[in-house]
Amino acid sequence: MKRISIYSLAAIMLLGILSSCSKNKTGQSSKTGMAYNNKYNGGFEVNSKVKAGPGPGLIAIEGGTFVMGGSLNQDLGYEFDNVRRRVTVASFYMDETEVSNVDWLEYLYWIRRNYANDAEYYYNALPDTLVWRQPLSYNEPYVNNYLRHPAFQDYPVVGVTWEQANAYCEWRTDRVNEEILRSKGYLMDYKTLTAGAGKAGTAATVSTSADPFNTDIYLNGQYRGEGIDGKKMKKDLNPSAVTTGTTPNAKGVVRPVRLEDGVLKQPYRLPTEAEWEYAALALAGNTEYENIADGRIYPWNGLGVRSPKKRTQGMILANFKRGEGDNMGTGGYLNDKADITAPVRSYVPNDFGLYNMAGNVNEWTADVYRKLSFEDFNDFNPFRGNEFVNKRLSDRDKGIYAKDKYGRPIKDPAKTGKKQKWSELQNNAAAVDSSAIAGKPYNPDFRGHLDTVVTDLYGITTLVNDRSRVYKGGSWNDRAYWLNPATRRFMQQDEASAEMGFRSAMTLVGAPEIMTKGKPQFSQPKSKALSKSR
Known part of the structure; x- marks a missing residue:
């Protein structure tokens, strides 16, 4: 009988484990038994679990x-x-x-x-x-x-302030995510976007949006339409999507990428x-x-x-x-x-x-x-x-973000450290945070220059204040x-x-583990509860 090495056996077992996990993840819910990615039962989508890699330039x-x-x-x-x-x-x-x-x-x-x-x-x-x-x-x-x-x-x-460095990180986030979406066909590709350029080299864009791409605005569904959508957008499995203005194309009703799809990168910072x-x-x-x-x-x-x-x-x-x-x-x-x-x-x-x-x-x-x-x-x-900040809403009922002149969401200081009640949100009333001192509004650092309790600590008796940054x-x-x-x-x-x-x-x-080579791992057997439900 031909012997199988322990490494081959481990590889086979691991493949089986991954396969069973994959079937469960894109197959059915382990808690309700309902099928995932089924347009007939509501269209709840679950993507295969992905380990997001680093953005360009990162280790x-x-x-x-x-x-x-x-x-x-x-x-x-x-x-x-x-x-x-x-x-x-x-x-x-x-x-x-x-x-x-x-x-x-x-x-x-x-x-x-x-x-x-x-x-x-x-x-x-x-x-x-x-x-x-x-x-x-x-x-x-x-x-x-x-x-x-x-x-x-x-x-x-060099010669860059802390504020400029943060602005660069925000810009870099948007450019990296835009490149991902355009290269994969979720947004119109750059060549089509700048089609019809004149001899002088001035791009005659066909996009219907005057604003550059912004990740937050895109994820909120506010960056789409003719001249923006790509040819390979994801299918929308929601049965009611047809009646909600979702853009149809040759694939049927399609939608933008969501955070749940695991396509976009986290913000640079x-x-x-x-x-x-x-x-x-x-x-x-x-x-x-x-x-x-x-x-x-x-x-x-x-x-x-x-x-x-x-x-x-x-x-x-x-x-x-x-x-x-x-x-x-x-x-x-x-x-x-x-x-x-x-x-x-x-x-x-x-x-x-x-x-x-x-x-x-x-x-x-x-x-x-x-x-x-x-x-x-x-x-x-x-x-x-x-x-802590919140994105300002220009339409509270529809959840539309207000934008500045550069097409970025306007962010306001958070009014509370916890989720507000719906009635409070509608009335634009801030919940009283339990960590407030002497009635002071929510602030993550009570010892800063905004402190209404002790006003003689920072920026007056020392050179240190809330604008002092560590290098x-x-x-x-x-x-x-x-x-x-x-x-x-x-x-x-x-x-x-x-x-x-x-x-x-x-x-x-x-998962935080990156260097897995040579490290022991627990094997995960197939779920018994899932087997019984089938």
Whole structure:
């Protein structure tokens, strides 16, 4: 009798498990027995379970527990603002590199192309290239050249405020999702969209919408119709869809993509401080069976900043300032090979595959800075800076979002921290939140500048306020101390610097385990309850 290897047997079992799960998922409800995806019984649609992958430019970061602030073995500034505490960071995605100049020029080009007559929009998106000016330094050539000259196209964009970085993330989300929908035929493809372009190259769009694509507006069913819908839209199995104005085509009644379809990506955003510190340390490279063999004080192993490997021995592992007046080493042997910033894919990536998590440029995080953040934090996904918002409705009965002049949903501060009753929603009355202090309206941070109880804490007796944002990582002009992922500083969210850049992150949905190779897994037998119901 021919023997089957244990690996082949495991593969067969796994295939069977997946097949049974797949049949259940697209077959029938395990709780009602009703068939899924059946246009005759109501048309409730269930897609095959998908593990959403990262968006363009992102790398998967498997989360876990770590000691935030634990890599800081000396506090030279005696700030005591990142005292050690154990936290858990959920799995997420993070940009492999810092956002570069060419990435930002793509953003500026899109604005100019779509809003040629809106000088204010373009101007507000421009980085502040004057950050290079120093009274006692001849840095003037960087003012005109650093952002736009092709010699610097793969260098990190600088002079960008925290607010501009967030605006870029929102724009990037819409462009990535639009590309997905158009390439798959759910929206009209770009070639058809710009059909009939004149000799001068001006696109004669056939779209009936004057607004660019926006993910939230699309998911709310407000971005569709002639000149927008694609040729491969999904069938609408709802029997009543024919009478609700759903667009028919050759396939019958069709609908836009829904969040439940698993097609669209999650929003790009700035990483939280905890996410950034966790990703920079990359302790997963030193972990086996939940045991961390070696701690780190930099994104690499060892106590030094030079490479120990034979071929690169002595070379500095990041772009930083070694000492006073030493930004790049000695002529004839430039050790870190950079005077100011370096290309975003320089040096050796850390064990997560992320480049320049130490040096090159400091990077914005999403968090509001508080010196005592460690005293008041959640141990799962810690973050300070929540400002909850609701999308404004222009038609409450139909659930239509109000849009600004750029076709984006208008967002208002949330009135409550919990779901309102229908009567409260209709009367536009805010529910009283149980966490309100002395009758103060709902606010996630009662110690901020909006505090009506204690008004003399932030922004008056200190420079810290609700517009102070954490940045981390060290830059080309910083000493090695700041390369430690646990160090933290702050800057106002509307300020910029020649030493400040950023990278984006994205939430990972679904199971957190990414590195499954060699890891034991429980097998899932076929459901007995489902078998009996059949």
